[in-house]
Amino acid sequence: MSEETLNLTLKVWRQEGPNAKGRFETYQLSDISTHMSFLEMMDVLNEQLIAKGEVPVEIESDCREGICGTCGCMINGRAHGPEKATATCQLHMRSFSDGDTIVVEPFLASSFPIIKDLAVDRAPLDRIIEAGGYISISTGSAPDANLIPVPKDTADAAFDGAACIGCGACVAACPNSAGQLFTSAKIQHLNLLPQGQAERWARTESMVETMEDYFGSCTNHGECHEACPKEIPLDFIAYTNRDYMKSKRKNRKLQGQA
Amino acid sequence: MIGSFDSKVPDGPMAEKWTNHKFNMKLVNPANKRKFEVIVVGTGLAGASAAATMGELGYKVKAFTYSDTPRRAHSIAAQGGINAAKNYQNDGDSVHRLFYDTVKGGDYRSREANVHRLAEVSVNIIDQCVAQGVPFAREYAGQLDNRSFGGAQVSRTFYARGQTGQQLLIGAYSALMRQVSKGSVELHTRTEMLDLIVEDGVARGIVTRDLVTGDVRSHTAHAVVLATGGYGNVYYLSTNAMMCNVTAGWRAHRQGALFANPCYTQIHPTCIPASDEFQSKLTLMSESLRNDGRIWVPRSHDETRMAKDIPDDERYYYLEEKYPAFGNLVPRDVASRNAKTVVDQGMGVGPLKNGVFLDFADAIARDGEQTVREKYGNLFDMYERITGENPYERPMRIYPATHYTMGGLWVDYELQSNVPGLFVVGEANFSDHGANRLGASALMQGLADGYFVLPYTIGNYLAPLLGQGKLSEDDPICQAAVQGVADQTKKWLSVGGTQSVDYYHRELGKLVWDYIGMERDKAGLEKAMTEIPALREEFEKNVRVLGDGQSLNSSLEKVGRVADFFELAELKARDALEREESCGGHFRSESQTPEGEALRNDEDFAHVAAWEWGGDPGSAIKHKEELTFEEVALTQRSYK
Ligand code: SF4
Ligand code: FES
Numbered sequence: 001m002s003e004e005t006l007n008l009t010l011k012v013w014r015q016e017g018p019n020a021k022g023r024f025e026t027y028q029l030s031d032i033s034t035h036m037s038f039l040e041m042m043d044v045l046n047e048q049l050i051a052k053g054e055v056p057v058e059i060e061s062d063c064r065e066g067i068c069g070t071c072g073c074m075i076n077g078r079a080h081g082p083e084k085a086t087a088t089c090q091l092h093m094r095s096f097s098d099g100d101t102i103v104v105e106p107f108l109a110s111s112f113p114i115i116k117d118l119a120v121d122r123a124p125l126d127r128i129i130e131a132g133g134y135i136s137i138s139t140g141s142a143p144d145a146n147l148i149p150v151p152k153d154t155a156d157a158a159f160d161g162a163a164c165i166g167c168g169a170c171v172a173a174c175p176n177s178a179g180q181l182f183t184s185a186k187i188q189h190l191n192l193l194p195q196g197q198a199e200r201w202a203r204t205e206s207m208v209e210t211m212e213d214y215f216g217s218c219t220n221h222g223e224c225h226e227a228c229p230k231e232i233p234l235d236f237i238a239y240t241n242r243d244y245m246k247s248k249r250k251n252r253k254l255q256g257q258a
Numbered sequence: 259m260i261g262s263f264d265s266k267v268p269d270g271p272m273a274e275k276w277t278n279h280k281f282n283m284k285l286v287n288p289a290n291k292r293k294f295e296v297i298v299v300g301t302g303l304a305g306a307s308a309a310a311t312m313g314e315l316g317y318k319v320k321a322f323t324y325s326d327t328p329r330r331a332h333s334i335a336a337q338g339g340i341n342a343a344k345n346y347q348n349d350g351d352s353v354h355r356l357f358y359d360t361v362k363g364g365d366y367r368s369r370e371a372n373v374h375r376l377a378e379v380s381v382n383i384i385d386q387c388v389a390q391g392v393p394f395a396r397e398y399a400g401q402l403d404n405r406s407f408g409g410a411q412v413s414r415t416f417y418a419r420g421q422t423g424q425q426l427l428i429g430a431y432s433a434l435m436r437q438v439s440k441g442s443v444e445l446h447t448r449t450e451m452l453d454l455i456v457e458d459g460v461a462r463g464i465v466t467r468d469l470v471t472g473d474v475r476s477h478t479a480h481a482v483v484l485a486t487g488g489y490g491n492v493y494y495l496s497t498n499a500m501m502c503n504v505t506a507g508w509r510a511h512r513q514g515a516l517f518a519n520p521c522y523t524q525i526h527p528t529c530i531p532a533s534d535e536f537q538s539k540l541t542l543m544s545e546s547l548r549n550d551g552r553i554w555v556p557r558s559h560d561e562t563r564m565a566k567d568i569p570d571d572e573r574y575y576y577l578e579e580k581y582p583a584f585g586n587l588v589p590r591d592v593a594s595r596n597a598k599t600v601v602d603q604g605m606g607v608g609p610l611k612n613g614v615f616l617d618f619a620d621a622i623a624r625d626g627e628q629t630v631r632e633k634y635g636n637l638f639d640m641y642e643r644i645t646g647e648n649p650y651e652r653p654m655r656i657y658p659a660t661h662y663t664m665g666g667l668w669v670d671y672e673l674q675s676n677v678p679g680l681f682v683v684g685e686a687n688f689s690d691h692g693a694n695r696l697g698a699s700a701l702m703q704g705l706a707d708g709y710f711v712l713p714y715t716i717g718n719y720l721a722p723l724l725g726q727g728k729l730s731e732d733d734p735i736c737q738a739a740v741q742g743v744a745d746q747t748k749k750w751l752s753v754g755g756t757q758s759v760d761y762y763h764r765e766l767g768k769l770v771w772d773y774i775g776m777e778r779d780k781a782g783l784e785k786a787m788t789e790i791p792a793l794r795e796e797f798e799k800n801v802r803v804l805g806d807g808q809s810l811n812s813s814l815e816k817v818g819r820v821a822d823f824f825e826l827a828e829l830k831a832r833d834a835l836e837r838e839e840s841c842g843g844h845f846r847s848e849s850q851t852p853e854g855e856a857l858r859n860d861e862d863f864a865h866v867a868a869w870e871w872g873g874d875p876g877s878a879i880k881h882k883e884e885l886t887f888e889e890v891a892l893t894q895r896s897y898k
Contacts, residue, residue, distance in 0.1 A: 016809065017809050033533070033534055033536075034646070035533040035534065035645070035646065036533070036534065036536060037538070037644075039538065040536045040537070040538050043536055043538055043760070044536055046758075047758055047760065047761075050758045050802055050804060050813070051758075053802075053804065054804070055804045055805045056804065056805075056812075056813060058810050058811075058812060060326075060812075061500055062325065062330055062332070062499040062500050062501050063330075063332065063334065063335050063499045063500075064499070064500060064538060064539050064541075065335060065539075065541050067334050067335050067421060067423075067424055068329075068330045068331075068332070068334050068335065068499065069329070069330060070325065070326070070330050086643070090643055090644075092643070092644070092646065094646050115470055115809075115810050116809055116810040119810055121326070122326060122327070123326065123327070123447070125327065126327050126328075126435065126445075126447075129431075129432060129435045130435045130436075130438055130439040131439070133432055133435060134390070134432035134433060134435060134436040135389065135390050135391045135432070136436060137386070137389040137390055137433075138311075138314040139307075139310070139311040139314060139386060139433075139709045139710070139713070140382070140386075140709075140710075141389075142382075142385040142386045142388065142389035142390075143385065143389070144385055145344070145384045145385045145387075145388040145389075145402055146346060146401050146402055148388060148389075149399065149400030149401060150393075150396055150400050151396070151398070151399075151400045152396045152397065152398045152400065154400075155393050155394070155395070155396040155400075156393075158391070158393045159393040159418065159419065159425075162391075162393050162418075162425055162428060163419075163421070163424075165424070166327065166329055189391065189393070190391050193391050193393070195388070195389055195390075195391050196391055
């Protein structure tokens with residue numbers, strides 16, 4: 001394991017609050033070990049700011065192992081930074097070189113207002129789940145688990161959607177700030193499973209329309225998939241479009257209108 | 259002491275206690291449930307499942323989380339799986355066997371009746387989760403797959419790739435969001451509980467701080483449920499998420515709730531060692547790796563060769579040598595302690611000499627790289643992402659880290675603390691794991707408490723309260739509690755010291771790790787009891803918290819949490835000092851067998867030590883709940 005260190009210039013977005021005017025601040029860091037994670041490098045910056053009596057940068061994280069979806073910022077213009085399939089907290093400084101300038105901004109999307117510095121409000125993602133991202137089964141009413149066989153392929157496909165960590169990088173990466181990748185991952189996780197069939201059409205219509213209330217429209221750039229730390233497949237968007245079209249017809253029928 | 263310190267274990271045969279008790283409990287009729295308000299703090303597995311289920315039943319629930327959404331809670335990070343006594347594999351598992359294994363695994367320091375109930379409801383959990391759409395691993399024909407985990411003799415663990423915790427949490431979270439959309443649960447995100455409101459010895463509400471606006475206010479209800487997780491971050495470095503803390507539980511403790519067995523901590527043997535001073539947390543590598551990896555260190559203290567160039571006779575396969583029967587598969591605490599021993603003796607590997615090798619070279623030579631990749635590929639990738647080293651070519655480096663805390667707020671059989679109206683579920687309580695937790699049992703307990711136990715038992719408390727209002731939020735008691743929290747917040751902002759909160763957290767963590775870590779002794783614990791308060795004093799005078807109290811300020815959030823860790827650490831040292839035996843995750847070097855194994859003292863210590871706040875951190879008062887074992891005979895562990 002080679003012990004290398006980096007000298008870096010950071011340009012970090014600072015904004016005191018949701019309505020304050022923001023600006024870039026430039027900071028110099030020296031002797032950053034390449035074994036550090038990106039967030040540990042930001043910890044070092046914050047320790048230095050505190051030592052100088054300056055207010056540290058608000059940058060959110062929790063699990064720091066790529067599973068909770070709390071972390072996330074734009075690093076050199078890319079959501080979660082340069083590495084594929086890597087959340088901000090899993091990014092390590094060995095991905096950078098001595099002398100680099102690193103630009104750190106919050107996730108940029110009109111539906112994700114800035115709270116402070118690099119922290120944004122991703123509450124619309126919860127609103128989409130509220131609109132139908134569940135199977136209505138109250139505690140205690142479930143049949144024996146093995147009564148519902150789920151073919152392995154089906155379970156695996158559903159899992160690919162369920163792997164979404166709700167970080168919102170897909171929205172931040174999209175030129176239109178669309179929420180399709182997240183929403184499709186959530187819809188398809190449930191729509192693919194036998195347990196999810198009863199509410200399939202109602203769920204799809206409601207979640208897609210709630211998404212449209214908050215987010216821009218998808219014009220198939222694919223940037224979302226590039227930024228996604230869990231590599232959620234783009235196919236899910238196509239499946240969801242198909243399900244949505246069908247849901248329009250099915251839901252009318254269910255209401256006795258067709 | 260406030261309230262009652264009676265375990266309320268029902269009479270009757272072990273296997274019938276829960277069934278009988280469910281029948282004997284008072285019920286709140288469906289139309290009356292909406293007249294009761296319940297506060298749930300924390301939205302991990304235990305909190306989300308409890309809030310969702312109570313919402314379904316018709317209670318008016320308010321759920322609180324400091325995260326931006328309930329789905330972030332640290333339950334999400336559990337990799338391995340969840341146990342259930344389904345016996346789908348027809349390999350002889352049963353409720354009784356799971357019960358027996360859990361009591362034994364807890365080294366006979368848990369309450370039998372609670373554990374039996376846990377094993378009983380484990381089967382319902384799997385049914386519920388599957389119906390919610392949790393994508394557990396399947397056989398090709400569509401049936402659920404199981405594996406054996408953590409040395410269990412049966413395959414009872416259900417899993418979802420390496421992310422069972424996330425999938426179960428998404429299930430509980432979706433159930434919760436369904437109730438939010440129905441209006442039965444009111445969700446408060448980015449809101450932290452900072453005090454418990456107690457009136458005449460009864461829990462009546464909480465004080466919260468809005469982390470975005472800084473607004474401090476009270477919320478009152480007929481009952482308060484804490485589902486706020488464990489205290490592993492008292493060590494600073496642990497596998498816990500950055501925000502995990504003991505604050506909600508500790509503030510309740512300061513208001514009179516008993517804190518039980520704080521010395522019980524589980525140290526997980528296979529984590530990636532720290533790489534430098536700025537290491538912020540440790541990452542766990544699934545312990546399934548020990549099935550094929552061989553653990554060793556170079557015999558020479560100043561070894562400089564690459565691992566692969568060190569000949570076999572200069573390698574020390576210490577687990578295989580000392581425990582020929584179990585080898586690298588000895589239990590977590592034994593593996594952890596032995597790693598510490600060789601590192602302390604100067605045989606550690608890596609640039610900081612702070613790890614041991616977990617070597618797959620033999621497995622690769624035997625089974626081929628492809629087979630190893632199929633089994634462990636994702637773990638190897640994760641290791642490489644973090645360390646930059648390729649484990650197919652050179653051995654992994656691992657070291658133990660704090661992972662789970664078995665101690666917590668004391669609760670009775672109904673999961674109620676000694677303070678009436680205060681319930682505690684999940685890792686935050688002390689109840690089911692005794693002195694050590696079995697692998698794949700944390701998720702099980704969180705969901706058992708939240709889906710299948712608390713929603714019943716809380717009714718037994720609420721039923722007689724019908725017609726009674728909740729405390730007014732304008733009541734002087736609430737106002738005083740709110741003022742107290744607001745003053746405390748201001749105080750931290752005005753200390754004006756020179757060192758950051760993280761600095762003190764790190765320093766505290768070092769003391770706790772050195773003196774109350776994997777191996778404890780009298781002299782070290784006594785040192786801890788003087789050094790921790792001394793450091794706390796310095797912290798209180800010299801910490802520097804910048805920024806303001808009216809906007810997002812993570813240093814301000816953290817300073818209060820670290821203050822509580824300081825107080826907890828002192829109690830933890832005292833608890834460890836007074837428990838003059840080794841059991842489960844608590845190893846006292848004075849109490850070991852001639853072979854160096856943990857030696858229990860059942861005569862004097864088969865009890866729960868439940869501590870009452872005595873006005874300051876040094877003057878806690880101990881209460882003992884004696885443990886009796888009717889079903890499982892006490893035996894001494896041996897892995898030779
Ligand atoms: S789809 Fe990917 S990028 Fe979008 S929220 Fe989910 S994990 Fe994050
Ligand atoms: S902090 Fe949890 S995913 Fe990055």
